[in-house]
Amino acid sequence: MPIKILVTAKRVEDYESKIKVNAQGTGIVQEGLKYKINPFDEIGVEEALRLVAKHGGGEVVVVSIGTKDVHEQLRHALAMGATKAIWVNHTGPLDQMTVAGCLQKLIEKEKPHLAILGKQSIDDDQNQVGQYLAEWLGWSQATFASKEESLESEAEKTKQPALKLAADLSTITVVREVDGGLETVECTMPCVVTTDLRLNQPRYASLPGIMKAKSKPIEEHTPASLGVDGASKIAVTKMELPPARKAGIKVPDVAALVDKLKTEAKAL
Amino acid sequence: MSNVLIVVEAQPDGSLRKATLNALTAGAQIAAKTGGELHAVVLAKDAGPLANVVKEYGVKVVHAGSGAHLAQFTADAVAPAVAELAVAIKASYVGVAATQAGRDVMPRIAARLKAAMASEILSVVGSSAADLQFTRPMWAGAVIATVKLSTPIVCFSARTTEFPQAQKAGSGEVRAFTPAAPAKALQKVVSFKEVKSARPALTEARVVVSGGRGTKGDFKPIEGLADELGAAVGASRAVCDAGWQPNDLQVGQTGKVVAPQLYIAAGISGAIQHIAGMKGSKTIVAINKDGEAPIFQVADYGLVGDLFKALPELQAAVKAAK
Ligand SMILES: Cc1cc2nc3c(=O)[nH]c(=O)nc-3n(C[C@@H](O)[C@H](O)[C@H](O)COP(=O)(O)OP(=O)(O)OC[C@H]3O[C@@H](n4cnc5c(N)ncnc54)[C@H](O)[C@@H]3O)c2cc1C
Numbered sequence: 001m002p003i004k005i006l007v008t009a010k011r012v013e014d015y016e017s018k019i020k021v022n023a024q025g026t027g028i029v030q031e032g033l034k035y036k037i038n039p040f041d042e043i044g045v046e047e048a049l050r051l052v053a054k055h056g057g058g059e060v061v062v063v064s065i066g067t068k069d070v071h072e073q074l075r076h077a078l079a080m081g082a083t084k085a086i087w088v089n090h091t092g093p094l095d096q097m098t099v100a101g102c103l104q105k106l107i108e109k110e111k112p113h114l115a116i117l118g119k120q121s122i123d124d125d126q127n128q129v130g131q132y133l134a135e136w137l138g139w140s141q142a143t144f145a146s147k148e149e150s151l152e153s154e155a156e157k158t159k160q161p162a163l164k165l166a167a168d169l170s171t172i173t174v175v176r177e178v179d180g181g182l183e184t185v186e187c188t189m190p191c192v193v194t195t196d197l198r199l200n201q202p203r204y205a206s207l208p209g210i211m212k213a214k215s216k217p218i219e220e221h222t223p224a225s226l227g228v229d230g231a232s233k234i235a236v237t238k239m240e241l242p243p244a245r246k247a248g249i250k251v252p253d254v255a256a257l258v259d260k261l262k263t264e265a266k267a268l
Numbered sequence: 269m270s271n272v273l274i275v276v277e278a279q280p281d282g283s284l285r286k287a288t289l290n291a292l293t294a295g296a297q298i299a300a301k302t303g304g305e306l307h308a309v310v311l312a313k314d315a316g317p318l319a320n321v322v323k324e325y326g327v328k329v330v331h332a333g334s335g336a337h338l339a340q341f342t343a344d345a346v347a348p349a350v351a352e353l354a355v356a357i358k359a360s361y362v363g364v365a366a367t368q369a370g371r372d373v374m375p376r377i378a379a380r381l382k383a384a385m386a387s388e389i390l391s392v393v394g395s396s397a398a399d400l401q402f403t404r405p406m407w408a409g410a411v412i413a414t415v416k417l418s419t420p421i422v423c424f425s426a427r428t429t430e431f432p433q434a435q436k437a438g439s440g441e442v443r444a445f446t447p448a449a450p451a452k453a454l455q456k457v458v459s460f461k462e463v464k465s466a467r468p469a470l471t472e473a474r475v476v477v478s479g480g481r482g483t484k485g486d487f488k489p490i491e492g493l494a495d496e497l498g499a500a501v502g503a504s505r506a507v508c509d510a511g512w513q514p515n516d517l518q519v520g521q522t523g524k525v526v527a528p529q530l531y532i533a534a535g536i537s538g539a540i541q542h543i544a545g546m547k548g549s550k551t552i553v554a555i556n557k558d559g560e561a562p563i564f565q566v567a568d569y570g571l572v573g574d575l576f577k578a579l580p581e582l583q584a585a586v587k588a589a590k
Pocket residue numbers: 008009010011027028038040041063064065066093094095096097099116117118119120121122123124125126127128129130232233234235236
């Protein structure tokens with residue numbers, strides 16, 4: 001049965017960027033930063049493409065909320081193989097409730113079977129949007145989706161989806177990363193899944209994919225046009241560097257290390 | 269009045285998960301600043317026994333919500349039960365420890381309460397309800413942000429390494445209640461593949477020995493030293509991605525956050541995503557054959573060398589010193 005899946009492409013600083021707080025303590029230094037799709041969202045796009053391939057076709061709708069810059073991340077997802085892109089045009093602070101509210105309205109319009117989000121954005125590391133969305137839609141939630149096979153396994157090499165959808169799409173079975181091990185949950189559909197690192201290894205976009213993505217239309221909305229309150233309920237009042245650790249020393253050998261640990265650190 | 273409600277987490281065997289005690293301290297700090305009462309809620313098939321344990325830890329009231337639908341700590345069952353209770357007791361703050369279960373359920377509770385949430389809070393600042401703010405890490409801890417949440421109810425998850433465990437202090441009241449079961453369960457746990465280990469839990473251990481890609485998958489020297497020290501074993505993402513060690517052992521921004529007395533990192537380069545999970549450790553030792561590896565910037569004691577030589581030597585020295 002063809003399936004329709006909604007995924008996201010949040011724009012975040014590349015994980016290798018050096019993040020510095022500005023002199024006023026109001027934000028970060030923008031110069032020299034590179035931007036990418038949130039790594040967890042990229043895993044979500046990959047999983048959606050694999051599910052669609054396995055279930056005989058369907059649609060993958062990708063959404064990003066932000067300024068026009070997010071077109072870059074939408075086109076990245078299109079180049080990977082997503083079929084439709086939606087941009088929610090918004091400038092300025094944006095809290096989890098606004099993001100989840102916009103996604104909720106878009107899901108009510110698009111009516112996908114499933115939504116796959118990232119477990120967290122690697123910029124502000126909140127880990128919230130998927131759960132808010134599931135509650136507001138009244139859907140089941142399967143956070144921290146992973147799989148038992150490693151990223152070096154045969155299942156991964158053959159690009160099998162890790163999420164297991166029932167043939168009639170009534171349930172989805174998800175392996176989750178929980179404290180102490182891996183938990184398998186069976187959720188009723190529709191469901192919001194959030195991805196963890198080991199769900200899959202995202203593909204590289206092909207050159208024809210990249211070319212095709214350039215000319216695909218991008219549907220535009222705003223929080224207001226979706227009927228969502230864009231006012232932020234969270235104010236960041238200050239940003240600062242974490243306390244620095246005091247500089248350490250190099251020891252020449254194991255004997256010196258043991259001595260320091262015993263006499264100085266009293267850690268042994 | 270700004271009452272505070274902390275959601276209690278149980279271990280698989282039904283006993284108290286220690287992380288809850290750290291969250292209770294965060295809750296007590298908020299209550300002290302806002303003049304509210306500290307409440308806790310236990311949800312289980314039979315919540316009574318655990319509620320009787322929790323009431324000892326400086327809590328005014330422990331709400332014991334029992335029901336067959338609460339046998340599993342699933343977000344769709346927990347969220348309505350906590351949200352209804354929070355409204356009934358006029359809670360202004362609802363919090364949990366930032367464990368995997370806490371991270372899973374709390375945003376769903378917040379959504380039900382139309383409340384904003386701050387994740388992984390590190391401290392509570394301000395002196396009253398009017399100016400209460402939280403600090404929390406962003407960008408893998410490269411930035412500490414102070415945030416003010418302006419919804420009538422505010423939710424949070426507390427980073428366990430930043431709040432000490434609550435101590436026993438008098439005996440609170442236990443109040444039983446019966447949360448309504450949802451019309452239909454949306455999710456059920458069908459199996460749990462536990463990472464069995466005789467070693468202490470990673471997040472509770474006094475000493476952690478972690479290995480990275482430099483081990484090339486051979487964790488024997490790591491495990492040998494860990495066992496000599498009574499330590500937990502940790503790993504970098506590279507190790508877990510390769511399937512060399514269970515995912516549950518990943519330390520970092522997107523894994524476990526630990527702050528033991530002693531953290532030994534061997535064959536780990538020290539990417540910011542890894543450091544985010546261990547830089548709160550009291551003493552950090554790095555063993556790496558590359559003297560320029562960034563891990564040395566956070567290490568108190570750095571040893572440039574081959575881990576396959578250094579770790580067995582260290583193990584022997586620890587043994588000899590016993
Ligand atoms: C410098 C800076 C300043 C900020 N200042 C403020 C502020 O003043 N007020 C404020 O309210 N917020 C502020 N934020 C946070 C805000 O921009 C967050 O992006 C927003 O709160 C969403 O939460 P999150 O990304 O942490 O969600 P998480 O819950 O960590 O994200 C999980 C998933 O949600 C989805 N998602 C999240 N955001 C988007 C998006 N934009 N488009 C598509 N999918 C998305 C993705 O699937 C993502 O993987 C600031 C952030 C930064 C980096």
